[in-house]
Amino acid sequence: MAVMQGFRDRVAIAGIGYTEFSKNSKVSTLTLATRAIAAAVADAGLEMDDVDGLATHRVGDSALPATVVHALGLRDPKWLLDLFGGGSASHSVVGQAALAIAAGVADTVVCYRAINARSEFRMGGTGRPLVDAAETQYQAPYGYMAPPQQFAMMARAHMEKYGTTAEQLGAVAVTQRGHAAMNERAMMRHPITLDDYLASRWIVEPFRLFDCCLETDVAVALVLTSAERARDLQRPSVLIRGIAWGGGFTLYSSDRPDSTRSAAADLAPRLFEQAGVGPRDIDVAELYDCFTYSVLVQLEDYGFCKKGEGGPFFESGATALGGSIPVNTHGGFLSEGYAHGLNHIAEAVSQLRGSAADRQVEGAEIALSTSQPGYIAGNTSALILRRAP
Amino acid sequence: MTDPVPRPAPQADRDSVPFWEGVEAGELRVQQCDACGRLRWPPREICGRCRSTASTWRALSGAGRIDSWIVAHQVFHPAFADSVPYTVLQVAVDEQPDIQMIGLYEGEGEPAFGMAVRAVFVRGSNGAMLVHWTPSPG
Known part of the structure; x- marks a missing residue:
């Protein structure tokens, strides 16, 4: 444990930057990346030449760090990371960058994700080439090849085992839309009702349209530097309190548990131990919401409620702004837009800075932000952040 | 019904050829670990439980x-x-x-x-x- 506690609070997120969330950016992912990075560096009060590391995750759909670094004119980068992976890798990238800074390999690293996930490479899978993975041969011939299908399969199992209802899935969509109404960046800001949810068309049963996240063109960037250096910068420091990685269960893992349990259940105890806090200490949680169901399973597997009770817990209002544990205060992927995990971390930073305007969780000091909980890809990662004392 | 374009055909890899040969013959074949008896699928060389690499194909x-x-x-x-x-x-x-x-x-x-x-x-x-x-x- 000594090593883990030695890492605690040593690295800060000092700047956040966004491009517009849209359905068609009309620019390249390279341009999206450089715009978001420039915005994040300015937000931190740094100069571009202060940046000596870049990191991203991609699934073959975006500008790679080695390209971005030259576009920005950074002549001698000390650390670059190009991680192949989807939503389960988002928080991993930030954790890896924090390790590089803590180890003294780089001083200031920008983590970014730039995607044209609607206009060029539809993240939901419509019309997309088949994934180059060993399991594709056992799935694609049966018309099973897209993330909404894979998550719908897990959601159905949860509904069968625990009695989770369509109305409970709908509560996630409706509540997060309500949060997005208070977020000027959000793509979808008009309120929806449970009836609107139930009337939305089937994508793949048990998922309707409003169970599925948006497909978005956007880039988000985060500036990481040492806690010591961040103290002298213009923004309130937000410290990385804990970072943990976990394995996952694909359909083809040996001895896999049933489909209703995600790998977050394994990761959560070591994340909380590392951060020295528990679920009750979390003031705000930005949970990976590729689909409504993934929010419910994470509420259970991160210990905010008992296993199987994610649906009733969400329905109780506990996760809305003003509730005991507000979740996805920006509206999440379902309503703000889809930046493949990084917009969840950026929102957590805004909350801890106290700069989240109408959607501010009063007095927020500790936040949890998570990646895809380990279904499908077989790995997951998550962060606990805190406002510097 | 005729499909508008052909459905994706199974693309066997170097581990899975015997499985797809079995399907072609009307059998669902998986590997059984010679050391611990555990069945495994999809095909791979090593047993994830006992780590033996000896196995025999068996029809389910x-x-x-x-x-x-x-x-x-x-x-x-x-x-x-x-x-x-x-x-x-x-x-x-x-x-x-x-x-x-x-x-x-x-x-x-x-x-x-x-x-x-x-x-x-x-x-x-x-x-x-x-x-x-x-x-x-x-």
Whole structure:
């Protein structure tokens, strides 16, 4: 444990930057990346030449760090990371960058994700080439090849085992839309009702349209530097309190548990131990919401409620702004837009800075932000952040 | 029904050739560990439990139970444009339920959790033999 506690609070997120969330950016992912990075560096009060590391995750759909670094004119980068992976890798990238800074390999690293996930490479899978993975041969011939299908399969199992209802899935969509109404960046800001949810068309049963996240063109960037250096910068420091990685269960893992349990259940105890806090200490949680169901399973597997009770817990209002544990205060992927995990971390930073305007969780000091909980890809990662004392 | 474009054919890799040869012959073949007896699928050299690399191919009965299912409406691949809505199952095989397979449902009515099914072998429009699942009462 000594090593883990030695890492605690040593690295800060000092700047956040966004491009517009849209359905068609009309620019390249390279341009999206450089715009978001420039915005994040300015937000931190740094100069571009202060940046000596870049990191991203991609699934073959975006500008790679080695390209971005030259576009920005950074002549001698000390650390670059190009991680192949989807939503389960988002928080991993930030954790890896924090390790590089803590180890003294780089001083200031920008983590970014730039995607044209609607206009060029539809993240939901419509019309997309088949994934180059060993399991594709056992799935694609049966018309099973897209993330909404894979998550719908897990959601159905949860509904069968625990009695989770369509109305409970709908509560996630409706509540997060309500949060997005208070977020000027959000793509979808008009309120929806449970009836609107139930009337939305089937994508793949048990998922309707409003169970599925948006497909978005956007880039988000985060500036990481040492806690010591961040103290002298213009923004309130937000410290990385804990970072943990976990394995996952694909359909083809040996001895896999049933489909209703995600790998977050394994990761959560070591994340909380590392951060020295528990679920009750979390003031705000930005949970990976590729689909409504993934929010419910994470509420259970991160210990905010008992296993199987994610649906009733969400329905109780506990996760809305003003509730005991507000979740996805920006509206999440379902309503703000889809930046493949990084917009969840950026929102957590805004909350801890106290700069989240109408959607501010009063007095927020500790936040949890998570990646895809380990279904499908077989790995997951998550962060606990805190406002510097 | 003719598909608008051919459905994706199984692309065997160097581990899975014997599995797909089995499907072509109307059998569901998986590896059995020679050391600990555990079944494994998809095919791979090493046993994830005892780490032995010795194994023997064995035919399953084809009996299983439905672990979960979906009904696809959105067309993600043009080959399925005329087939929606279609039902895809996740089936736990009887011999060892942590071996779970994805396949199309060939049955009347809604599937149900725990419903007994059996594998049927269907030649697809692209010429490849595939594994579908049909209700198996009693």
